[in-house]
Amino acid sequence: MHLICKRFSIALAFAAAVAFTAAAQAQNKEYTPSVGQEGKDVIWVPTPNELITKMLDMAKLTPNDVHFDLGSGDGRTVIAAAKRGTKAVGVEYNPDMVELSKRAAQKEGVTARAEFIRGDIFETDFSKATVLTLYLLPSLNLKLRPTILNMKPGTRVVSHAFTMADWEADQTESVEGRTAYLWIVPAKVDGNWRIEGGGDVAFKQTFQKLEGNSGGKAITNASLRGDAIAFSVDGRDYSGRVSGDRMEGSVKGSSAGKWSAVRVK
Numbered sequence: 001m002h003l004i005c006k007r008f009s010i011a012l013a014f015a016a017a018v019a020f021t022a023a024a025q026a027q028n029k030e031y032t033p034s035v036g037q038e039g040k041d042v043i044w045v046p047t048p049n050e051l052i053t054k055m056l057d058m059a060k061l062t063p064n065d066v067h068f069d070l071g072s073g074d075g076r077t078v079i080a081a082a083k084r085g086t087k088a089v090g091v092e093y094n095p096d097m098v099e100l101s102k103r104a105a106q107k108e109g110v111t112a113r114a115e116f117i118r119g120d121i122f123e124t125d126f127s128k129a130t131v132l133t134l135y136l137l138p139s140l141n142l143k144l145r146p147t148i149l150n151m152k153p154g155t156r157v158v159s160h161a162f163t164m165a166d167w168e169a170d171q172t173e174s175v176e177g178r179t180a181y182l183w184i185v186p187a188k189v190d191g192n193w194r195i196e197g198g199g200d201v202a203f204k205q206t207f208q209k210l211e212g213n214s215g216g217k218a219i220t221n222a223s224l225r226g227d228a229i230a231f232s233v234d235g236r237d238y239s240g241r242v243s244g245d246r247m248e249g250s251v252k253g254s255s256a257g258k259w260s261a262v263r264v265k
Helices: 002-028 049-058 078-082 095-107 138-149
Strands: 066-070 088-090 114-118 131-134 156-160 171-175 178-182 193-194 200-206 209-214 221-227 226-235 236-243 246-252 255-263
Touching: 049 078, 049 131, 049 156, 049 171, 049 178, 049 200, 066 078, 078 088, 078 114, 078 131, 088 095, 095 131, 095 171, 131 138, 209 226, 236 255
Parallel strands: 066 088, 066 131, 088 114, 131 156
Antiparallel strands: 156 178, 171 178, 193 200, 193 255, 200 209, 221 226, 226 236, 236 246, 246 255
């Protein structure tokens, strides 16, 4: 009886040791993603490092920016942004990818500037971003588009491979057969504006494209880039900045000087 108990105890100890060893090995084995693996909304295909460099260059990323990468995968874009001194945040649904990204950021010495959030890109608040990077399907870009267009004017958005449908890109670049698109979120100027000390201007806006008229005369040379606006009418060239329901700047022509306008509601 004692012999049986002793053998049973030895067997239990051996089984426990085997289980502990297997658990330790599993814990020490790093997760390795596979190109083409299924995700929540898309399969995972990494963006080449050369294209990441081009995308961040197109966005003119600086340490003063706040960068969000939506669908950050293995974290390479976030890490590249953090290496430029930028506060960068990756949003990724796959928890294994999030942990992989954190380990990679630690190896690269950028954990102070690189943050990874396990979350759904459609439920995560990225409104503080001044730069967004994407590698999503066109349908997902379109789903995000209303949110992006409500972001602060001047926010830069760079997408690998896929467009925003009829919202034309402000810049397009290619690297080794892969394409990146840049959009700059435009201010909202559609509607009627009253130039103080002058006439009214009616703008018709389609994303960053403007047309309109003032006193029956069509405006020309109209442009809108972020919050920077410019247009010409009746021999005067206006340029300035838009801030909510007000715009102001300088005017050249028959009455050179400063100008301002308020939205007429």
